[in-house]
Amino acid sequence: MVLFPKEAKAVIESLLFVSNEPLNIEQISEITGINPGEISELIEEIARVYETDEHGFYLREVAGGFIFMTKPQFKNYIEKLYKPHLSSLSHAALETLAIIAYKQPITRSEIELIRGVKVDKIINTLVEKKLIEELGRKETPGRPILYGTTKEFLKYFGLKDLAELPALENFITEKDED
């Protein structure tokens, strides 16, 4: 099917509008038959339109795809319509996730070595929340489970991909400069 550019843009917009998961360019290309390069350009055009002040939502790149979201400044109004977002993660959970995000695939005991505390309960919670998942087994005695972050992890923190996290070197303490 051949689409006029304007129509192509509208088709892409309609797909982005009805998806409750981030849509990636390949998926859109498969559905519409439009080539990925063109889709990429049209998505940029769409994104520009919604950035303007007169719109209440905008297009975000999250977990390798694109998804419409309401703008942060309207949170209070939307929370009057919907219940506020559910509780946030504990600091222990965030520390554990931070380690897994940078060190994946990683075993439970490797995480415990870095954090200095037991993490079995936290691991279970994070698996339940689908923020981490089993990636396989480490070929060492006991064949411990290896963990890694999920797509849900990227969505939860609004990350495009893992590369969006700052490099670990940036977190070296500055003391040595003294």
Add this chain to the structure above:
Amino acid sequence: MVLFPKEAKAVIESLLFVSNEPLNIEQISEITGINPGEISELIEEIARVYETDEHGFYLREVAGGFIFMTKPQFKNYIEKLYKPHLSSLSHAALETLAIIAYKQPITRSEIELIRGVKVDKIINTLVEKKLIEELGRKETPGRPILYGTTKEFLKYFGLKDLAELPALENFITEKDED
């Protein structure tokens, strides 16, 4: 809270965006504090923007409220997007369905005994797709649920009744003749 007209429009748009139910002017007024007359005007403005060809969805007045919907001409694309959710049966699901079709009424654990793997997820999928249903309980310890095929199953396969399913014996003889 006093809102600038442009901001007011964006707030209304953000509410219409997240809602999966038509929102009426009174509801919007209650949430935003904007007077109904103004809301009505702003909604008209919003509606005009989305009527244009470059947008994939538009604002419709439904059941006394307003709701964003994708434009009808893009229905085919949206259907393709959701096809994976509806997608055809996996081989595992087909096998399970075949066992149920020929051995009904049958319990989950009886199916598992035949297939040698867990089938709870597949059973759920088949129930969701309305291909199988609960027929009652088996009068054995634990009173497990008995499953059988549905009316829809017959409809999908174009069968008048279960007796129209090809007989197993026929198939086996045919095979033997090969």
Add this chain to the structure above:
Amino acid sequence: MYKMVATKYQIRLDNFEGPLDLLLHLIEKNEIDIYDIPIAKITEQYLSFINEAKDLDLDIASEFLVMAATLLSIKARMLLPKPVKVVNEGDEEGKDPREELVVRLLEYKKYKEIANLLKSKEQDMAQVFTRDLDLMELVKEFGPYNPVENISVYDLLKAFQDVWQKVNEMEPVYEIARENISIKDCMNHILDKLAESPRGLTFSELFSTGASKLRVLVTFLGILELIKLNKISFQQKDTFGKIIIFLREY
């Protein structure tokens, strides 16, 4: 007096994520250079936290105690006189006893900071909402959808046949289950066989070589039943010799 004594009751052990977190807190509070930790001072402060938790009857996680032991051991090693001769770098004796702890603290500190970054990202995401889509409603709009499109009843039959064949090949148990052997049939079978063999038969001769476990078991039960009914008898010449089964009439 250390600063922390004043804040003793505001900061408690259970406010910390673990021993490393507590140590980092002490290092920051005392504005200490992490690469040159005054180990005696830090150990004293660390232990006072543990003791306070003890006084308050709090459960002290074992990790905190392990760290206390580590600190005391480092402190002891620091007190030892330094070896006089110059040793190679990397030589165990020449190593600063604090080094390993410093490496762990720096590593942990990085992830603690990343955790804070994630926290702020989490907060950002709490400000935005995606659409509240009702997928089931959407799917309904597409009208009757055939979930078995492209699948015929013959595919179904084929699938069943394949499964059944696999079951028969791999799990002889099923063959048995479908055999439906009753003790009564088996008893008749034994009697028939024995009638053909006036001199009697051994147990294994009562069933064919490829017999299933179930058939063997049912045959055995059949024999017991027939003995009880006085229809058959058995004989054993030697203690460990073969048991010969024969019909009672003979």
